[in-house]
Amino acid sequence: MALCxxxxxxxxPSELIVHIFSFLSDRDKLRASAVCSRWRxxxxxxxxxxxxxxxxxxxxxxxxxxxxETPRLEFLMRKFGSFVRELQLELAPVExxxxxxxxxPSSTRMDQPPGADSDPQLSERWRDAMATYLDQVLCxxxxxxxxxxxxxxxxxxxxxxxxxxxxxxSSNLHQIHQGDKKINEIQQLFMELLSNSRQLRWLSCSFMLxxxxxxxxxxxxxxxxxxxxxLSLLDHQLGPLISPSExxxxxxxxxxxxxxxxxxxxxxxxxxxxxxxxxxxxxxLLNGAALEFKPLEGTATEDDWRALVRVSANLxxxxxxxxxxxSELLRVxxxxxxxxxxxxxxYSTLVTDATLELISQQYNKTLTHFxxxxxxxxxxxxSVNRNEDPLVLLAWRCTQLAVLVIHxxxxxxxxxxxxxxxxxxxxRVLTVSxxxxxxxxxxxxxxxxxxxxxxxxxxxxxxxxxxxxxxDSSLVLSEPTQHFHRELHAFSMGM
Numbered sequence: 001m002a003l004c005x006x007x008x009x010x011x012x013p014s015e016l017i018v019h020i021f022s023f024l025s026d027r028d029k030l031r032a033s034a035v036c037s038r039w040r041x042x043x044x045x046x047x048x049x050x051x052x053x054x055x056x057x058x059x060x061x062x063x064x065x066x067x068x069e070t071p072r073l074e075f076l077m078r079k080f081g082s083f084v085r086e087l088q089l090e091l092a093p094v095e096x097x098x099x100x101x102x103x104x105p106s107s108t109r110m111d112q113p114p115g116a117d118s119d120p121q122l123s124e125r126w127r128d129a130m131a132t133y134l135d136q137v138l139c140x141x142x143x144x145x146x147x148x149x150x151x152x153x154x155x156x157x158x159x160x161x162x163x164x165x166x167x168x169x170s171s172n173l174h175q176i177h178q179g180d181k182k183i184n185e186i187q188q189l190f191m192e193l194l195s196n197s198r199q200l201r202w203l204s205c206s207f208m209l210x211x212x213x214x215x216x217x218x219x220x221x222x223x224x225x226x227x228x229x230x231l232s233l234l235d236h237q238l239g240p241l242i243s244p245s246e247x248x249x250x251x252x253x254x255x256x257x258x259x260x261x262x263x264x265x266x267x268x269x270x271x272x273x274x275x276x277x278x279x280x281x282x283x284x285l286l287n288g289a290a291l292e293f294k295p296l297e298g299t300a301t302e303d304d305w306r307a308l309v310r311v312s313a314n315l316x317x318x319x320x321x322x323x324x325x326x327s328e329l330l331r332v333x334x335x336x337x338x339x340x341x342x343x344x345x346x347y348s349t350l351v352t353d354a355t356l357e358l359i360s361q362q363y364n365k366t367l368t369h370f371x372x373x374x375x376x377x378x379x380x381x382x383s384v385n386r387n388e389d390p391l392v393l394l395a396w397r398c399t400q401l402a403v404l405v406i407h408x409x410x411x412x413x414x415x416x417x418x419x420x421x422x423x424x425x426x427x428r429v430l431t432v433s434x435x436x437x438x439x440x441x442x443x444x445x446x447x448x449x450x451x452x453x454x455x456x457x458x459x460x461x462x463x464x465x466x467x468x469x470x471x472d473s474s475l476v477l478s479e480p481t482q483h484f485h486r487e488l489h490a491f492s493m494g495m
């Protein structure tokens with residue numbers, strides 16, 4: 001403090017102080033702003049805050065609730081919202097289950113519609129959490145509505161728990177104070193932001209309840225329509241959020257993320273137009289629970305995929321399938337689809353050995369990431385017999401496989417060793433939960449010592465590095481929509 005008040009510190013020009021503070025982290029910048037008024041003035045110089053990454057709620061900040069963090073969000077948005085160039089925001093209005101009577105273990109991971117006999121008067125916690133969510137979204141868009149320098153906007157709503165209690169629609173909005181007014185204002189502010197933007201390059205809105213409507217993209221300014229390179233629109237509750245005419249405007253897209261059901265044959269045909277910039281990354285979310293409302297009829301056919309690949313030779317596709325039956329999977333996994341990453345996640349639905357056989361044969365030259373997860377106390381065996389494991393065949397056939405994650409299915413120890421030896425050091429990530437590993441008693445008799453120790457030793461030798469099974473299944477079983485949002489972000493950037 002003495003230094004700050006001294007002649008030397010006061011004599012430094014503001015530009016030099018700003019340059020010195022540019023080497024600080026965001027957290028240290030905010031701490032330094034409390035030193036003195038001069039530092040505070042310099043630390044809120046726009047050049048220091050071109051990028052802002054925030055996660056509000058979800059127990060991520062010393063256990064404080066989402067509503068308690070609203071003043072902090074208001075302060076940051078008021079200071080930086082009008083000039084920030086990159087804004088990445090995750091909103092988690094509530095942590096854990098809203099209903100104390102809900103004992104379903106799957107309720108913490110995936111959005112499920114409320115039961116037919118659910119109470120029409122939604123819980124007080126639901127109303128409070130939804131009101132907090134609306135206030136926070138309103139705060140963000142009020143601050144950035146006139147920001148013409150915004151180049152990247154990435155929004156994710158960790159709202160699956162809210163959707164268990166009730167959907168954000170006209171039948172429930174009246175239970176929230178000024179709910180209808182707030183949601184209309186949010187949608188208007190979002191469209192105002194799009195119309196005011198001039199150099200938007202990245203637009204991602206994932207599971208932001210009530211934000212995006214089928215009319216939103218029509219407000220995107222012509223300059224931003226020319227500069228936009230990534231578009232992600234994901235929302236389980238609505239129909240298609242982008243029309244063919246709006247997609248036709250966005251001729252310079254490099255990456256795109258949609259619900260699988262929204263990728264119609266018509267949209268795929270537009271993406272295959274030679275007048276467009278070739279598409280490099282395509283991320284698709286297939287939610288089995290939503291297929292009743294968003295069926296697969298009319299989605300891209302084999303001919304559509306062939307035409308798209310002819311124009312976009314470097315195209316790579318990432319698919320996450322949530323609670324999808326194997327018969328539906330076989331419908332969407334077309335031979336010409338350039339599948340790079342595949343994530344199969346479920347509670348009760350089983351992936352069959354025939355499905356894995358198809359995947360390993362069709363995508364043997366393109367598949368790099370394969371995640372097979374099932375959150376159920378039973379661990380079914382995928383192999384017909386213990387010596388013909390489809391996962392071993394997948395590791396053998398898919399020559400580009402670099403990431404393999406397994407939980408919820410039985411993996412025999414000797415097959416795990418075989419996978420490590422087949423892929424070797426090229427398999428950068430091999431994550432298998434401890435509960436999924438089983439040992440063949442016939443082989444254990446012939447081996448000396450602890451079977452777990454022997455397994456760790458053999459797999460480590462096969463991979464050429466130290467390996468251990470995953471002891472905490474919660475590290476593997478992340479919330480699917482959050483995992484998809486973050487993974488598509490890295491995937492779309494080519495990482």
